[in-house]
Amino acid sequence: MDQPATPNSFRTGPDEQGMFGIFGGRFVAETLMPLILDLERHWNEVKNDPDFKAELTDLSTHYAGRPSKLYFAEGLTKHLREVSSAKGLGGGAKVYFKREDLNHTGSHKINNCLGQILLAKRMGKKRIIAETGAGQHGVAAATVAARFGFPCVVYMGATDVARQSPNVFRMKLLGAEVRPVTAGHGTLKDAMNEALRDWVTNVEDTYYLIGTAAGPHPYPELVRDFQSVIGTEARAQILEQEGRLPDTIIAAVGGGSNAIGLFHPFLDDKEVRIIGIEAGGRGLDGIEHCASMNAGAPGVLHGNRTYLLQNADGQILDGHSISAGLDYPGVGPEHSWLRDSGRVEYVPILDDEALEAFKLTTRVEGIIPALESAHAIAHAVKIVPAMDKDQIVIVNLSGRGDKDVHTVASMLGMEI
């Protein structure tokens, strides 16, 4: 593919049509078109509205617990310096964790949900629908729906309902109705199809609270903007704590909302290397992975053009990841654009590598990371020993891993 010319800024997208280069757009049925135009109109109204901002900031502070801490992961840093020495390199960068796991509901998902529920309220909507994979977004959506008194329906693939039962129970406690989706492989992709079918049916009163920076314009933009609080805080925090920008920042990419949230404020800091981690599953040779940007091709699904796992006939594949939150055959369109423009590197991490990083972080830091975040940590484990001691790496610890203990136990052959 032709490399596009390097733009002056990587932070100006999308354009008025919702495109990031050839990616993004509004590939939806006509029934939904007036709805997303209406959403765009309201979004353009509120995004520079000081009252809206003030309300969101207040909730972020007092309800969600922001700002999240930027934590020097001393235990992991020490461990990786030992690894470096053992290899005769004598290096090992300082590793920081952006602690999104400490947010209310246990992940970065609450940032987006608070923003969107305020938008739904402004638009006069009466009912919330959402899709979820791991259940983190479902829980966050059910949480804000409870807080603001909206009925909430969460679509969740039947496979995910089975492997994420604690989150299913949390959603039910929060008053949401969880509808298992049996179509396809019963994972996030199928849940998103079903949520779109609900939306196309209940157009009058329903707000679709999408959980990731994907879908038709303006969702990729608005989710990114709500999640950019991660990178904005991290940038200010590292300047305060270290007096300079990091050398490398790393985040896991499923749909890519935590990653775009961390990356976006750093995109024009040319000296900062930015790495997104895709789910390599059981390896990129077969089809048991979710590395759409490493092993897929551009295509159109769920309202946007982006890199997708698909066959030669344009049929979407299901993919596989140990992490339900990364188990999606597509990716947000801005990531596809950042990939092709060369600004961000996207690399895969295997299930086994993520599992090792999960165990390591738990042992040396006393932090149980989400399996999604463990993918990002696993890449830090790979590259940090070869870096210099005065270099700095920030890893987005997008969520906590309590939800994953059953999965990990079964991977390790244990019963709980």
Added chain:
Amino acid sequence: MVTRIDRRMAKLKAEGRPALVTYFMSGDPDYDTALSIMKALPKAGADIIEMGMPFSDPMADGPAIQAAGLRALKGGQTLVKTLQVAADFRAGDNETPIVLMGYYNPIYIYGVDRFLKDAIASGIDGLIVVDLPPEMDEELCIPALKAGVNFIRLATPTTDDKRLPKVLQNTSGFVYYVSMTGITGSALADTGKVAAAVKRIKGHTDLPVCVGFGVKTAEQARIIGANADGVVVGTAIVNAVANVLGPKGEKTADPAEAVATLVSGLSQGVRSARLAAAE
């Protein structure tokens, strides 16, 4: 440029009756059966054929058409083969218009220019691509119009008067009015509201307006057909196929015959539509 769709619509207008537009899923449950179903449609009274292009993620379709698409994909159907079904049909019928209906990704992957060239060679007259609204016209609609293929747009209850001109702008062949907000195969909407909506659309265009989503019986076809230029039936036909398939997909009766029986009845419905309206 006059297409088979334009000619057929003009002929039916002269006859004073609405068109029966029948949808079936290409490759469901296999290539040969789908071709025999397609051949049976005009004989049973179908005026225009919509052929579904199976897609793994049909976001606007209900369970019946989702299942039909998956059966077709399981049976090895691809876009290449769907065009071949059309070409095989065309060899014996050069009059009945064929409209391909589906989602954009398989066409995008096939390549828009190559697809249009091959579609025309296969005797395709029109396209309905659910996830390409007018905002994305540059993708396929404009190239199709230039190539002489009708691009048939869906108008829906959410398409208000302000938006309607945009939806109609590059539409040709006919306008497909979706009778309700929802997915294919849902219950039929209030027929009075549908009639009013058709009238509203006709105030903006000279194109024929066909109505679909929710029409399952001859009686419904008759009522809808009293005010529309065409009636689209899809889920009922797909169900007629599913009903003669056993639990392992084996045929318990001839699917083409089951479809023909249903379509003959529907055809009676549209043929009595204007008579009913005149009473």
